[in-house]
Amino acid sequence: MVKISNKQAYEKAVETLNEWAKAYYTDDAPIASDAEYDELYHALLEYESKNPSEISLFSPSHKIGGAVSEKFSKATHIKQMWSMEDIFDSYELKAWIARGDKSRFSFVVEPKFDGASLNLLYENGVLVRAITRGDGVTGEDVTQNARVIKSIPLKISYANRIEIRGEVVITKADFEAINADKISRGEPTLANPRNAAAGSLRQLDSSVTASRRLLFVPWGVGEHELGFEKHSQIIQFVKSLGFYYDEFFKICLNESEILSAYSELLKQRDDKPISMDGMVVRVDELSGCDELGYTVKFPKFMVAYKFPAQEQTTRLIDVALQVGRSGVVTPVGVLDEVVIDGARVKSVTLHNFDEISRLGVQKGDYVGVIRSGDVIPKITSVYEARRDGTQTKISRPTHCPECGSHLLDEGVYIKCQNLNCKARVLNSIIYYCSKKCLNIDGLGEAIVTSLYENGLIKRVYDIYFLDEASLLGLDGFKDKKVANLLNAINNSKGCELWRFINGLGCEHIGEVAAKKIASSFGQNWIDVSYDDVASLDGFGTEMANSLIDFLQVNRVEILDLIDIVKPVAKKTEIKQSVFSGKTVVITGTLSKSRDEFKAELESMGAKISSSVSKKTDFVLAGNEAGSKLEKANELGVRVIDESEYNKLAEILIDKKEQESLF
Known part of the structure; x- marks a missing residue:
């Protein structure tokens, strides 16, 4: 029977157990039996229970989990994490290589595993923080959970600061085993490996994360002080630090070799232990990556070459x-x-x-x-x-499956018009609270459903009469959570009018239409006529009818809600300019985001379109403008670059002067 009698023997046991765990979980080449591991591990636990002040930061006992968080805090990546552009065939690959003349470089290709992106920060060789990708700049600090993932080393043999990035995944076999266990206990099964990995990483109880058999597969670095010239050298170095890696990793010199690698990897799709949804292709030379740079959303030096959709x-x-x-x-x-x-x-x-x-x-x-x-x-x-004669035709419904009321059949759309229908009420409240509407943090689908089922809300209006006493009586609601929720509800008052209009959930009236209504009619929007709405640019008969009918049917409820929320109409002053009343298409990479240019142009009276046609007046084109620029040249549409745009934007003119320019 193994006994650990002193600190020196304890530290040796920590080192040995971590070495065995790496061989088992990362290298898939065990060097000790399960019984051997368990015997030494239990001896380690016994020593730690008697000597709690000597527990090593790197002890495998930290991989058990058990700490419970109330909520994850936000954390910022040192270097931004980016999404990838998707391509789907050899033609798109050829076009991607041609942009920026990437044929000058060599390429790294490797599997694109389907999981949740994670950024690990090591300082002085110690894991100090783990952050989810989030929006690329800021994510959630899940360090507590990352520590219990057996394939993530708590210590590496590299002293300088480094961000190691990768994908948290669940193998197909482990996913099936987890679901089989859930079925045996009568619990709901997990949807798919990707969602299971993301959900497991964000468990408030780290022991749940530890039980989910997560695997971390590195694919790159962020902040670092490595002196390598190629991405492939960085990945080989990261692998040498003790991280899991997949054997499929190739250097390709041209398009033909990339396509050959793609065909080879696609054949391995079903045999891989982890779900793949494609192959990553990136420029290997780091100087080339720096030269190519980034668009607003994607690095220009890498792309996800997606596999065909699987059919069953x-x-x-x-x-x-x-x-x-x-x-x-x-x-x-x-x-x-x-x-x-x-x-x-x-x-x-x-x-x-x-x-x-x-x-x-x-x-x-x-x-x-x-x-x-x-x-x-x-x-x-x-x-x-x-067909074997057992098939039956699918009939159009005549009554609501939720409330039983008669349905209105408009052809493509079949609608329940009962405003008190439970399904409508629940979904309308969830939508009203969502990010693009009133953005009430804490009122997601599960909480809204709970409040509805417990009789605390029956319509949107009731949200504003929730109080501390009623909420504290519900499961899972503690003082801090209740205070945060009530504060978020109160902060939704005085919102921008377009958010309020969008939040009402009128059919055919989304975010763009809501902004147009708010900017055109201000606080008088609720008293508009059919002709007023139909005359708006981009509005037709269907949208006008929908809004007017909605306002007539729900007028009393909307006025009650306005009285509480008091939405604010922010009138945007439209400057008369060269762009007033003109249709503009924005394409390519510019010095600012498209949303910023869009806001500027709209403030000068321009209409922004996503496609080029004969009705387009200007195409604002940046680098790598692509097909929209080609279409503009083909149709004879005026193309301007950013420099010319800036000069035109400075010209403020009256309408007659504008007409004389064109």
């Missing part, structure tokens, strides 16, 4: 009906469960009943289903030849 055949068992916040009834296909790219797929979107007619699908049909990345699974084909 299964059976459409039934069609369920979902009622949205505006009352639209959406059909959802219920499938005989099928696994596609590691995800358990039980349902597919059917969009609307016109789509069902177009597909010609019936209940009981065998169908082809695809799922690609985050895309909602959908039916791609119906195998009519396999």
Whole structure:
């Protein structure tokens, strides 16, 4: 029986156990039996229980977890983390290589694993912080959870500061084992490996994270003081520090070699232990990466070459009906469960009943289903030849599945008009509180549902009458959480008018339309006529009818809400300029984000379009403008660069002068 009698023997045991764990979890080449590991590990635990002041920061006992956080704090990456541009075929690969003449460089290709991005900061060889990708600049500090992931070293043999970036994943086998265990205990199963990894990383109880068998796969670095000239050298160095790595890692010299590597990796897709959704291609030379730089969203020196969507055949068992916040009834296909790219797929979107007619699908049909990345699974084909007489046609519903009231059938859309329908109420409150509307932090879907089920809210109006006494009586609501929620609700008062209008959830009136209504009518928006709305640029009969009907039906409730929220109409002063009344398309990489240029142009009376046509007046083109620039030249549309734009923007003129310029 193993005994640890002194500190020197204890430190040796820590070193040995970490070496064995690395061999087992990272190298997949065990150098000790489970029994051997367990015997030494329990001896270590016994020594630590008797000598708590001597517990090493690097002890494997820290990998058990058990600490519980109330909420994750925000943390900032030293160097920004970026998303990647996606390409889907050899033509797009060729075009990507041509942009910036990347054929001058060599390329690194490696698997793109489907998980959650994580940034690990080491200082003096010690893991000091782990941050989720977040928005690329700021993420959530999940250090406590990262410490319990067995493939993340707590200590590395490199003393300088370094950010090591990678993907937190769950292997296919471990995912199946976790779900099998959940099924045996009667618990809901996890949706797919990617969501399972992201959710496990963000558990408030680190012991749950520790139980989920997470694996960290490095793919790059952020802040560092390494003197290498190539990305491939950096990755080899990171691997040498004790991190897990996949054997597929190639240096390619040209497009042909990249395509060959893609074909090779695609054949390995089903055999890989971790779900892949594509292949990463990046310039190997770091000087080349610096030269190519970044767009607003993506590095120009790397790209995700995505695999084709995987298709599986299964059976459409039934069609369920979902009622949205505006009352639209959406059909959802219920499938005989099928696994596609590691995800358990039980349902597919059917969009609307016109789509069902177009597909010609019936209940009981065998169908082809695809799922690609985050895309909602959908039916791609119906195998009519396999019908056996048990199939039944899918009928258009006449009554609401939630409240039973008669449905309004408008052709493409079928709607429940009962404002007191539970499904409409819940979804409308959730939407009202969401980020693009009133942005009430803490009032997400689960909390809103809980408040509704407990009778504390029955409509949006009730949110503003929640109090401390009623909330503290609910499970999971403590003083700090209640105070934060009530503060967020109070802060939503005095919001911008467009947010309020958008939050009401009127059919066909989204964020852009809400901004137009708010800027055009201000506080008088609720008294507008059909003609007023229909005359707005970009509004048609459908949008005008929808808004006017909505205002008439819900006027009393809207006025009550306005009285509490008191939304503010911020009138934007429109300067008369060269761009007033003109349609502008923005394309390419510019010195500021497109949103900034859009705001500037709109303040000068311009209309911003996403596509070039004969009605386009200007195309503001930056670097690598691409197809929109080609279309503009083809149609004879005036193209201006940023320098010319700045000169034109300074010219403030009256309408007659403007007309004389064109």
